[in-house]
Amino acid sequence: MYVAVKGGERAIDNAHAWLAEERRGDLNVAELSVSQIREQLSLAVNRVMAEGSLYDPDLAALAIKQARGDMIEAIFLIRAYRTTLPRFGASTPVETEAMACDRRISATFKDAPGGQVLGPTFDYTHRLLDFALAADGEVPSTAKGEARLESTPHITDFLNKEGLIQAEATSEDVPGDLTREPLELPANRPLRLQALTRGDEGFVLSMAYSTQRGYARNHAFVGELRIGKVPVEMDIPELGFAIEIGEVELTECETVNQFQGSKTEPPQFTRGYGLVFGQSERKSISMALVDRALRWEELGEDNLGAPAQDEEFVLYHSDNIQATGFLEHIKLPHYVDFQSELELIRKLRREALENANPIQEAAE
Amino acid sequence: MTAENNRRAWMSLLAKAPADRLNVLWQAHGATPAFHWLRAPEIGASMVRGRLGGTGAPFNLGEMTLTRCALQLESGELGHGYVQGRDKAKARIAALVDALMQGPEAEVVAAAILTPLELEMAEAKTDRAEKAAATKVDFFTMVRGEDS
Numbered sequence: 026m027y028v029a030v031k032g033g034e035r036a037i038d039n040a041h042a043w044l045a046e047e048r049r050g051d052l053n054v055a056e057l058s059v060s061q062i063r064e065q066l067s068l069a070v071n072r073v074m075a076e077g078s079l080y081d082p083d084l085a086a087l088a089i090k091q092a093r094g095d096m097i098e099a100i101f102l103i104r105a106y107r108t109t110l111p112r113f114g115a116s117t118p119v120e121t122e123a124m125a126c127d128r129r130i131s132a133t134f135k136d137a138p139g140g141q142v143l144g145p146t147f148d149y150t151h152r153l154l155d156f157a158l159a160a161d162g163e164v165p166s167t168a169k170g171e172a173r174l175e176s177t178p179h180i181t182d183f184l185n186k187e188g189l190i191q192a193e194a195t196s197e198d199v200p201g202d203l204t205r206e207p208l209e210l211p212a213n214r215p216l217r218l219q220a221l222t223r224g225d226e227g228f229v230l231s232m233a234y235s236t237q238r239g240y241a242r243n244h245a246f247v248g249e250l251r252i253g254k255v256p257v258e259m260d261i262p263e264l265g266f267a268i269e270i271g272e273v274e275l276t277e278c279e280t281v282n283q284f285q286g287s288k289t290e291p292p293q294f295t296r297g298y299g300l301v302f303g304q305s306e307r308k309s310i311s312m313a314l315v316d317r318a319l320r321w322e323e324l325g326e327d328n329l330g331a332p333a334q335d336e337e338f339v340l341y342h343s344d345n346i347q348a349t350g351f352l353e354h355i356k357l358p359h360y361v362d363f364q365s366e367l368e369l370i371r372k373l374r375r376e377a378l379e380n381a382n383p384i385q386e387a388a389e
Numbered sequence: 390m391t392a393e394n395n396r397r398a399w400m401s402l403l404a405k406a407p408a409d410r411l412n413v414l415w416q417a418h419g420a421t422p423a424f425h426w427l428r429a430p431e432i433g434a435s436m437v438r439g440r441l442g443g444t445g446a447p448f449n450l451g452e453m454t455l456t457r458c459a460l461q462l463e464s465g466e467l468g469h470g471y472v473q474g475r476d477k478a479k480a481r482i483a484a485l486v487d488a489l490m491q492g493p494e495a496e497v498v499a500a501a502i503l504t505p506l507e508l509e510m511a512e513a514k515t516d517r518a519e520k521a522a523a524t525k526v527d528f529f530t531m532v533r534g535e536d537s
Contacts, residue, residue, distance in 0.1 A: 080437065080453035081474065107434065113455055115436040118447045125514060127521050135528060143524040170522030172515045179443055193445025200438065200448045214441055215448035222450055256401070257453060259435050261471060266393055269401035270435060270455055271473025277443065300439045302451055 048093050062086035071274075071303025072096060076345065077103025078204065078223040079110075080273050080302050097225075097345050104346050107204075117267060119255045121277045121300070123176045126253040128304075131180045133246045133281055139177035144252060180249040181279050181296065190281060190294040210337055217319055217340060221312045222301050224343030230307060232333045232343075233314035241318050241331035245297060248281040252304050276301050278309040282317050285324050295324055315339060399490055399503055400471065403483040406506045408476045415482045418501040420494070422485060423463040430458040430470070430477035456480040466491045 049056065063070055063086035073085035077100045085103060092098035128144025131137045143149075157163075184190040200215035208216065221229055236242060256269040278299035286292035297317030299309035318333035332338055342348065403411065434452040441448060458470045458480045468488025470480035489498045 075451070078451040079434065080451060083474070084454070107452060110432065110434040110452070110454070112452070113433045113435055113457060115449075116438050118438040118440045119450075121439070121443045125518065127517060128524075141526040142521050143526065144521055145524075167520050168523035169516075169519035170525060172518035172522055174515070174518055181442070193440070193442035195444065196446035198446055200446065202436065202449050204449075215446055218439075218441065218448045219450070256405070257435070257437055257473075258401075259471075261469070263459070264396075264469060266397060268397050268404065268471060270404045270471050271453060272405050273437060273453060275439075275450075279443065296442055298442045300443075300450060 048091075057090060059083060059086045059090055062089050068304060069094075069096065071305050072226060072308075073099045073103055075302040075305050075308065076100045076223055076225065077107065079103050079107045097349050101346050101349070114259050114262075116257045116259045116270070119257060119273070119275070121251070121255060121275065122179055124251055124253040124255045124275070124277070126177050126251050128252040128306075129177055129249070130251075131247070131249045133248050134180060134183070137180055137183075137249075139173065177251070179279065181281070184248075184281065184294060188293065191285065191296060193296075208340060210340070212336060212340060214316070214320070214323075217336065218298065218300070218312070218316060220340045220343055221299075221315055224312075225345035225348070226305070226308045226311070228343050228345070229311040229315055232318075232339060233311035235331065236314050236318045236333045241321065241329050241334045243282045243295075243297075243314075243317050245280040245282050245314050245317060247310060247313075248279045248296075250276070250278045250306055250310065252276045252306065274303050276303065276305045276309040278306070278313040280310075280313040280317060285326075287325070295320070396487070396490070399499075400469070400483075400487060402503060402507055402510070403470070403486060404472045406472075406479075406483075406510065408472075408474070408479040410506060410509060411479060411482055411502070414502045414505055415486070418498065420485070420489065420498070422489065424460045424468075424485065424488070427459040427461055427467070428457070430456055430480045432456050432475045432477070458484050460484050460488065462488045462492070464492060 060083075063082050066086070066089065067082075069089055070082050070085045073088055073096065074080050074082065076096075077085065077088070079085075084106065085099070088099035088102040088106075089096075091102060126139075126142060126144075128146060129139060129142045131141065135141070181190055185192055200219070201213065203216055203219055208220065212220070237245075252274070254272045254274050256272045258267045259270045260267045276299075280297040280299075282295045282297060284292040285295045295317065297313035297315075297320075299312030299316065301309045301312060315333055318331070319336055319339060321328060321334050328334055433455055435455050436452050437450045438447045439450045440446065453473065454475050456470070456472050456475055456477055456479070458477070460468050460470075460481075462468065462485075466488040468484035468486070468491075470482070470484030470487065472480045472483050486498060486502055489495065490503075
């Protein structure tokens, strides 16, 4: 018999009130505003937008504040909000060639047209704690050069001209959307990239790292990494033409990987691709490596049984909201489940004891 | 086609304009045209797409927030507002500007609102490009050895 149990409302309300108080912390310390988070913790904001799959820096900053800095909780809040929005349409694919690049580097060509532009990077810093930041917060003035306003060509275009790298097949097919249709396998490359770009940064990083350490090694060069803003254009049915509806900051990574050739085709470099909301270069490079590893079948490579080649493993475990939802639910009450387990184990133990001592039982 | 291109250009500018600047310029312009809503401001999203390898087939990257509205001035012009983010007041001003730009006041509105916005946004873009340019690496080669 099971008797329904109610209660806990008062405890829950009080727990949430205490949560709000703890979130605020010491009242003698100034409260953090949403705009401070947006402006000064912008890489955290970027991660919440990328994995929350919604570009809105103010909302992402609010989510970080509400979640007390717990990134996955903040991403969860954004995902939940996202589902409440009506969708007005889809953009025409963004032209990353037209990006206003804050940063653009190539590990393959020193003298790439447009140059090696470092941008506001952590690279080449000494990773020493800067105690001056704890003091006055003054910023040094930024040097300026002569602005380059023309678009910066993609590095892979140069390899393409010589036929040294595989061209991407062009198509205008409407891509599948895993936020509308449950993910089914085998997934095509557009769906894989959608899953990877919103996937957990830590998970995608580890998968990418595993390929570098030899689990389905495909030896990637970062052909190009660029960060900057691109305009987003959408067709407006009531107008009958497309307008720019805004602009988003993106990080794009194109890798140049080892060769693929056949009896009819001479060897060519192959490619992996990463494109992520915000300034998110670790994620973008990781995405490109995992994209490349998942293309083994299409490129006629062997399945080495490596985790990063396993589409089902990668795509079904990359989403941190699905993962945390299933993981964290086990801390919620399972009293009835557990009661049945208890009864079962008591019965098994009783039977085991009886089997071990049959004579004693017969004697009784 | 020029009229359409012009409208594309000002709507694109309004969509990306900083909301506070648009509001300040609109207030300073001081127009209060009578209108009625055809579609009250509503917040939604657009799915942003990218391409495989930057040039191949499209894929879904993620959504962005978007606010839209439509209105009609007493004088008859239809204005549409499509702006990035979740600012209903900004969408309203964008739609009013769009409508006024189709009427007799177009030149005045352009001079009071669109031109300053365009200049400021171009300036901000150039400012970033100049900072980026200062971080461009100048390689130089050191001659080693004694052959020559």
